[in-house]
Amino acid sequence: MNGKTIRILLIEDNPGDARLLQILISEESNIQFKLIQVDRLSTGLEFLVKEAVDVVLLDLYLPDSQGADTLARLRVQAPAVPVVVLTGLEDERLGVTLVQAGAQDYLVKGQLTSFLLVRSMRYAIERKRTEEKILQLNAQLERRVEERTADLSRANAELAKVARAKDEFLASMSHELRTPLNAILGLAEALQEQTRGSLNEHQLKSLRLIEESGHHLLSLINDILDLSKIEAGKLDLQFDLIAVETICQASLQFIREAAVKKSISVSFNTNNMQAVLQADTRRLKQILVNLLSNAVKFTPEGGQVGLEVTAEPEQEVIHFTVWDTGIGIPVEELARLFQPFVQLDSSLSRQHEGTGLGLALVSRLTEMHGGSLSVSSEVGRGSRFTVSLPWHNVTAAQQEEATKVTSSVSLFRQALVIEDSTIAAEQIGRYLYELNIQVLAHPTGEGALDKALETHPDVIVLDILFPGMSGWEVLAQLKANPLTKDIPIIVVSVVDEPARGLALGAAEYLVKPISRQQLHQAINRAAHQRVEVRTALVVLPEPEINIEAPLILLAEDNETNIKFLVDYLADKGYRIILARNGLEAVSQAREEQPALILMDVQMPEMDGLEATRRIRATPELARVPIVAVTALAMPGDRERCLEAGMNEYLSKPLSLRGLAEIIERLLDEADEAG
Structure with a gap:
């Protein structure tokens, strides 16, 4: 403040006190000041409206105002001006009250000195300026916080937009x-x-x-x-109690054929054959199959691959180790091993098929199970991948639930097991023997129908993956033959297509690995649901085909799909009409009254969901069978189609035989319903 004139407003009605204050201020030679003195608060307030001052010296007791109210009135009129209160009373509580009310300082007139008065005014001015700076900084900070909050809101909105775009991209892809x-x-x-x-x-x-x-x-x-x-956090795990040995055997079965082709010996060892694990069956199998497939792929002919399971009850952990005698991995490359789309060497990319996705999936799925993944490897000698998962002790009841033998006696006496895996056939055989069911075995799809006709089993357990004739074809043959069509068929396969199997006529569909409880329950359900078939079946002649075949409306905008679907359905004896968008589908359905509708979902003009709703709103079309035939295969797509009013949902790429079976079944059901 040196060199600057300080403007002081003194509000004091006592001339003697005013004179004393002027003298005390003038004794301080280091400051230049201009003192303006008034004897009433109202006069001071009027002055402050017109003029600016640096500090106010305020007497509390004036002709027009008394006590703390004097300060309060001044603060209302001039809140930004620093105020030093002067009073003839020495009262600490009053001083605290005044400072809390906004005074910068509180001085007793009888104790004033030049130094004390000038210092108080200086400090009052500095404190006020500091307060103003703090207020300005706070205001700036608030503005910045508001700006950052707005930026964050925009960023969050952008992230949400990106997330939606990613979801839409996944569905579109x-x-x-x-x-x-x-x-x-x-x-x-x-x-x-x-x-x-x-x-x-x-x-x-x-x-x-x-x-x-x-x-x-x-x-x-x-x-x-x-x-x-x-x-994207969109994948949910479905935890269940599973038998460790069973899921390991099913995973090994998946790579059996590839190992045989390369003359690779495959071994399996465990220190706990009865171990039961809480995990997602499908995803744990995906982990093991990925590791085993890699082991076979990177192991030369004549090598070895093994799966070892070690349970540690005290540590409550179970280790799944897949080892091989393959080419091995350089130590410096291990860090990159679990990155998506990474192949460790371009020459390996040319020599071995793959995208680098498998190990990335293994790593993520292991983490989702709360486990860890480790690897050790030596170039030219092989690798060991170990998945360690939490293995909490299960209760006796849970152990029994996962492994117990069903106590009920099956209505079946003889079963035909069509399975090419000796291990799987033996496992299924053991489970069936426990129900006092005699087991007959057939190792291939070829000749399966003849075997069934020869043995007349009460139930058939059928695998899907066979070299040569597939289990789907076997299932279709069995259901097409009058002598075998009423035999319950339980599909037990690593092929996860239960909808297809049930549509083709399977009584039950179990996805490997299975537990004895799952098979026993499926056997008993099939036994109780079976319609009694007469011992002597009479083969009836095939009914004559109606002159006017069923009319099917195909709603599809993809020309390639239109061509092969129209040709295929025509070969099956159906009449076809075509709609290339949802609007045409609604119009054609109302005009032609088809017996069944095949509906794509993503079409121009109007999508298949809205078209279905409008068709269902037409009374005469309320019960016409509608089948979704769509490339939409994301979670929730099936439910959306069924909620819109469709009867069935098929995801592309679809099985034409499966489609034909569904069409036939729905048309039969529609005929029976009248």
């Missing part, structure tokens, strides 16, 4: 990739049925190669979607 795959696999399947003429063995081999490649691409799409769903 699923649709866009599955749609052409549907045509590829559908046409390959249709041609193998030889409905358009005979094919030689070379042509059939080429078609099977196309189909295998298409399914390989489909598995890649599923891996990408799984990884994306995990990263």
Whole structure:
């Protein structure tokens, strides 16, 4: 403040006190000041309206104002001006009250000195300026907080937008990739049925190669979607009590054929054959199959692959170790091993198929189970991957629930097990013997129908994956033959397509690995639901085909899908009408009154969901069967279709035989309903 004139407003009605204050201020030679003195508060307030001052010296007791009210009135009029209160009373409590009310200082007139008075005014001015700076800083901070909050809100909105876009991209990618795959696999399947003429063995081999490649691409799409769903937090685990030995055997079965082709010996060891684990069955199997598949892939011919399970009750942990005698991994590359889409060496990429997704999925799924994944490897000698999962002690009741033998006596006496895996066939056989069911075995799809006709079993347990004739074809043959069509068939397979199996006529569908409890319950359900069949069945002649075949409305905008679906359905004897968008579908349905509708979901003009709702709103179409045939395969898509009013949901790429079975079943049900 040196060199600057300090403007002081003195509000004091006592001339003597005013004179004394002026003298005390003037004795301080270090400051220049201008003193303005008034004797009433009202006069001082009027002055402050017109003029600016640096500090106010205020007497509390004036002709027009008394006590603390004097300060309060001044603060209302001039809140920004620093105030030093002057009083003839020495009262500490009053001083505290005045400072709390906004005074910068409190001085007793009888104790004033020049130094004390000037210092008090200086401090009052400085404190007020500091307060103003603090207020300004607070205001700036508040503005910044508001700006940052607004930025954060915008960022959150952008993140939400990105998340929605990612979800939409996943759904779109699923649709866009599955749609052409549907045509590829559908046409390959249709041609193998030889409905358009005979094919030689070379042509059939080429078609099977196309189909295998298409399914390989489909598995890649599923891996990408799984990884994306995990990263987006959209993948939920379904925990259940599972038998460790069973899931290990099922996982080993999955790689058996590939190992045999390379003459690789596969071993399995565990220190606890009765271990029961709380885990997601499908995802744990996915972990083990990925590790085992990699072990077989990177192990040269004649090598060894093994699965070891070590349970540690005290540590409450169970270790699944997959080892091999393969090419090994350099130590410096281990850190990159679990990154998505990473192949450790370009030469390996050319020599061994793969995308680098498998181990990334293994790592993420292990973490979701609350476990850890470790690896050790030596170049040229092989690798060991260990998945360690929490293994909490289960109660005796839970142990019994997961492994107990069903006590009820089955109505079946003889079962035919169609299974090419000796291990799986023996396991199923053991479970059936426990129900006092005699077991007959057949190792391939070929000849399965003849075996059933020869033995007349009460129930059939059928695998799906066979070399040569698939289990789907066996199932179709068994259900098409009048002598076997009423035999309950329980599918037990690693192929996770229960909807397809049930649509083809299976009584039960179990996905490996299975527990004895699952099989026993399925056997008993099938036994109790079975319609009694007469011992002597009479083969009735096939009914004559109606002159006017059922009319099917196909709502589909993809030209490739239209071509092969129309051709296939026509070959099956159906009449077809076409709608290329949802609006056309509604119009055609109302005009033509089809017997059944095949409805795509993603179409121009109007989507299949809205088209279905409008069709259902038409009284005469309220009960017409509608089947969703769509590339939408994300969680919730099936439920959306059924909620819109559809009867069935098929995800592309679809099985044409499965589609034909569903069409036939729905048309039969519609006829029975009248």
